[in-house]
Amino acid sequence: xxxxxxxxxxxxxxxxxxIPINKSNPIVDQNLSLHTDPQxxxxxxxxxxxxxxxxxxxxxxxxxxxxxxxxxxxxxxxxKALNFxxxxxxxxxxxRARLQRAxxxxxxxxxxxxxxxxFHDEAKMSKEEKQxxxxxxxDELERLDKHLSS
Numbered sequence: 001x002x003x004x005x006x007x008x009x010x011x012x013x014x015x016x017x018x019i020p021i022n023k024s025n026p027i028v029d030q031n032l033s034l035h036t037d038p039q040x041x042x043x044x045x046x047x048x049x050x051x052x053x054x055x056x057x058x059x060x061x062x063x064x065x066x067x068x069x070x071x072x073x074x075x076x077x078x079x080k081a082l083n084f085x086x087x088x089x090x091x092x093x094x095x096r097a098r099l100q101r102a103x104x105x106x107x108x109x110x111x112x113x114x115x116x117x118x119f120h121d122e123a124k125m126s127k128e129e130k131q132x133x134x135x136x137x138x139d140e141l142e143r144l145d146k147h148l149s150s
Contacts, residue, residue: 017065022072026054026085034087040136044084047112047123051078054085059119074113096144103137106130 033053034044050056051074062071082098083090090098105111112123125133 013065019065019069023056023058023062025056028054028085032086032088034084036136039132043125043129043133047125047129049084050120050123051075051112051116052082052084054079054083061119074116092144092148096141096148099137099141099144103134103141106134106137 034041044052045055056075058071062068082102087095102111106125112120112125117124
């Protein structure tokens with residue numbers, strides 16, 4: 001019975017390798033994407049863009065199921081939450097809520113995801129980088145508040 005169960009599990013694991021995920025990146029329109037201070041952009045590109053933009057760089061393990069299914073889901077959710085490739089297209093009230101959430105997740109140490117950092121050591125942010133990013137988010141919120149109140 002155990003041998004049959006293991007055999008079925010192996011067959012399933014091999015079989016799901018043939019189920020592809022969508023690894024395409026939508027075209028980035030530079031007129032819609034975020035353009036800001038180079039220091040902030042460097043931090044965002046290093047620590048956030050693989051999930052929160054249309055510029056994802058897929059690692060080799062993104063081809064290994066069932067990891068690939070989780071990766072595809074995380075990227076899809078992240079793009080819906082805050083996509084810097086269409087930043088200028090996001091309505092200000094929605095952008096405001098998403099920036100507030102970004103502040104909370106960075107302060108709580110929830111972003112970047114620990115599962116992502118296990119394989120992407122380069123994406124870890126120093127305390128100083130987190131402070132730069134948090135300050136930019138807060139300044140952006142202040143700018144949005146002025147715009148929304150006018």
